[in-house]
Amino acid sequence: MSETFDEATTLKRRTFVAASTAVAGLPLLTSDRLPAAASASTAAPTPADQLSTVRLTVNGEQRTAKVDNRTSLLDLLREHLDLPGTKKGCDQGACGACTVLVDDRRVNACLTLAVMHQDARVTTIEGLARGEQLHPLQQAFIDHDGLQCGYCTPGQVMSGVACIAEGHTGSRAEIREWMSGNLCRCGAYTNIVSAIEQTAKEA
Template sequence: MVEDTAEAAIDTGELPTLTRRRFVGAVGAVTSAAGLVAIGDPADATEPTATDARTVSLNVNGTRRTVELDSRTSLLDMLREELQLTGTRKGCDQGACGACTVLLDGRRINACLTLAMMHDGAELTTIEGLADGAALHPLQQAFIDTDAFQCGYCTSGQIMSGVGCIREGHTGSGDEIREWMSGNICRCGAYPNVVAAIEQAAKGA
């Protein structure tokens, strides 16, 4: 026993050499005595708390959508998993790539960086809501005309950010467009064509 060893050491005036085995044994004895080691039926364990579900209602692409969500759900996950609007892509999920860009009350944001619950009552536009029936949005058409995409994974975020860029008036030059589109990454490197597409759509606007 650890206690017996310690008492013997005190009686003789000698302290036992601290070894790894003795240290682990002492820690085990202390935690067992304190009841910190859980031994028993797993069924006795405390059940996890229930999900904190809330209701959120947004105007998504012109249609009122009401869903019940875990309060920790990101706007991106709500769009993809609850509303099945998978055109908004999940790239880095850290706000660094821009693939999840949407328009919230007319302003572009990264949907992965905000909680859905924070925007109850807001107006949200995703890539699915840009076209007018069969007629593509001018920037969507410009992306086709200028061949502004390759693999296409970032394209929806590029287009949504480009729409915001045009609305904000940041299209005075190619350099200005590049600066205000710098939050959207294209790993295929189609940047010159993206700029060309935005310039084409901006002239029409």
């Protein structure tokens, strides 16, 4: 019985090894060997009727870009306008890392299309400082150690600026409530609230 089992197993192994070797010897389908139809579809440019010219005032400067109509505001800022300070986190509007101000209102840039904001005023983290002088909230984040890895910090700061402007800083609990859309995986929430609280009092 054991001899029969071992023999059958050996045959199966040999068959598998032989088949694997044959497959490994086949040439890979690189881009230059793909069928013509497949190559054409991957290289097809975006039709002109799906492109739009978007004009924005970003951080006080007039900017223009021609983008696919499906381009998010986040991708416009990062990939077309070379403003990588706004971070792509979840890309689903759940983490707040991509928060920017559009006409002084906070927006998750990953959830909104660039073409929806024609002629809007957009402020990103790059537009807060005045030369070498940091925005008061940026300085407060440093003073209160409101960041660790720093990835969520641009979104936290932009949301905090809006939180103060909106007048939602009456208490630490109120600040936490109105900042709840911005997640910090490092858990620096207490210090973030302190930074916003200090800036609001000084303002």
